[in-house]
Amino acid sequence: MTDDPWRIGVIMSQSGVTGAIERNQLAATRLAIAEINAMGGVLGRKLHAVFRDPKSTPALYRSHAQELCRDERIQVIFGGHMSSTRKAMLPEIEAYNALLFYPTLYEGFEYSRHCVYTGAAPNQNSVPLVDYLHRSFGRRLFLVGSDYVYPYESNRIVSDLLRSRGGEVVDEIYVPLDLKHKHVTQIIDRIRDHKPDMIYSTVVGDGIIPFYTAYREAGFDPQTCPIASQSTSEVDVARMPPGVADGHVIAAPFFDSLRIPAALAFARAFRLAAGGPIPATAPAEAAYFSVHLYAAALALAGEDGIEALLPALYEVEVDAPQGAVRVDRLTNHTHLWPRVARIREQGPYDIVSQPTERVAPDPYLVRISGLPEDTDPIAFPFSAARF
Structure with missing residues (x-):
C-alpha cells in the first residue's frame, strides 16, 4: 500500500483567444479536485494535479501532453478546448497509452479509445x-x-x-x-x-x-x-x-x-472557489464532472492505467450539476441533458x-431523426475534417 497521491495532468490555457473560457474550466477542475481531496481522496490517496498553460496554441498542447506523459509519467490528462487542440494532443496521448478527458462540446465524427468526450456531441x-x-x-x-x-x-x-x-x-x-x-x-x-x-x-x-x-x-x-x-x-x-x-x-x-438543486449548489460552490461573481459555463461543468467521473472509476479500478480505468469508467455514474451522467462504452462519449x-x-x-430524460451520445448521427428517408445515416453529414 502507498499513500502517494494520484497524479493527473491538466492542460488548460490562461491566455490567448480561449483563455477566458479555459480559465473558467480550470476553476471548475480545481474545485472538483478540492472536493475529492476534502473527502479523503480516492482509496486514501489525494489527487495531485500537474498544471500546464498552453496559451491557446495547439503546438503547446501537444508538447505539454508529450512532456506530462513521457517525463512526468502521468497517465490521465484533462483539458483541451478548440478541436485543433484536442487533435494536437491525441497522437501523444495515444502513443503513451494514456487517457484524455476532453470537456468541451465539439463537432463529432471522432472516436479514440484514449479520449473520453464529456462535452456535447x-x-x-x-x-x-x-x-x-x-x-x-x-x-x-x-x-x-x-x-x-x-x-x-x-x-x-x-x-x-x-x-x-x-x-x-x-x-x-x-x-x-x-x-x-x-x-x-x-x-x-x-x-x-x-x-x-x-x-x-x-x-x-x-x-x-x-x-x-x-x-x-x-x-x-x-x-x-x-x-x-x-x-x-x-x-x-x-x-x-x-x-x-x-x-x-x-x-x-x-x-x-439552471434552477435545479445540483446546478444551484455547483454555481454557489464555483463562485466561492473562484473568489467572485464569476458564472460557471457548460465547459466548466463538463470539466468539473470529468474529474468526479475519473475519481469514481479510479475507486472501482484501484489503478489509473487505461486498461483498468477505462472499463471501470463504463460502470460508474455521477450526479453532475446538469443531471446524472455516464460514459457510453461504445463511443467514449457521455450521456447528457x-x-x-x-x-x-x-x-x-x-x-x-429541455429534455425529459438524458440523451445518449450519437457522435456519428447514426440515429438522427428528421432526415429524408433515403439519406444514408452513416454518410450524413460526414466529411474529411478541415484543419
Whole structure:
C-alpha cells in the first residue's frame, strides 16, 4: 500500500483567444479536485494535479501532453478546448497509452479509445438547437465561424439538419481566430445583404464579443433574428456591453442560471472557489464532472492505467450539476441533458427546450431523426475534417 497521491495532468490555457473560457474550466477542475481531496481522496490517496498553460496554441498542447506523459509519467490528462487542440494532443496521448478527458462540446465524427468526450456531441446540441430555430424563426440561415476544424464541421452538420427540415443556408463565412474590425464589418455587411431569419455562429474565443456588439450596433433585433450558438457562454455574455446579448440563443447541457438543486449548489460552490461573481459555463461543468467521473472509476479500478480505468469508467455514474451522467462504452462519449435557452441579462435564461430524460451520445448521427428517408445515416453529414 502507498499513500502517494494520484497524479493527473491538466492542460488548460490562461491566455490567448480561449483563455477566458479555459480559465473558467480550470476553476471548475480545481474545485472538483478540492472536493475529492476534502473527502479523503480516492482509496486514501489525494489527487495531485500537474498544471500546464498552453496559451491557446495547439503546438503547446501537444508538447505539454508529450512532456506530462513521457517525463512526468502521468497517465490521465484533462483539458483541451478548440478541436485543433484536442487533435494536437491525441497522437501523444495515444502513443503513451494514456487517457484524455476532453470537456468541451465539439463537432463529432471522432472516436479514440484514449479520449473520453464529456462535452456535447452534435445530437446533444445541434439537433435540439436546429429544431428550435426552425420552429421559432424560419428557414433562412446565415452561417459564420472561426477558421478551424470545429466551425467547418459544426456548420456542415447544422446546415444539413436545417435542409432536411426544408430550410436553406443563405451564406457562409469564416474569419480568423484573431478577429479584427475589418472581419466584423465583413460579417455584418453580408448579414445585411442576405437578410436571414437567424444566424448560427461558431465564432469562438475573444472574437465573440466584438461580433455580438457589432450586430447590436448595426440595428439587428435578436428577438426576431437571433444569433444562435453553442460556443457562446456566460463568460462571453458577462464581457459584452449591456443589452448586447439579450435575446440571443445558446444550446448547452448546463447553464449557470439552471434552477435545479445540483446546478444551484455547483454555481454557489464555483463562485466561492473562484473568489467572485464569476458564472460557471457548460465547459466548466463538463470539466468539473470529468474529474468526479475519473475519481469514481479510479475507486472501482484501484489503478489509473487505461486498461483498468477505462472499463471501470463504463460502470460508474455521477450526479453532475446538469443531471446524472455516464460514459457510453461504445463511443467514449457521455450521456447528457441537452438544453436550449434564450439569453436574459437581467435574470435566469429562458429554457426553451429541455429534455425529459438524458440523451445518449450519437457522435456519428447514426440515429438522427428528421432526415429524408433515403439519406444514408452513416454518410450524413460526414466529411474529411478541415484543419
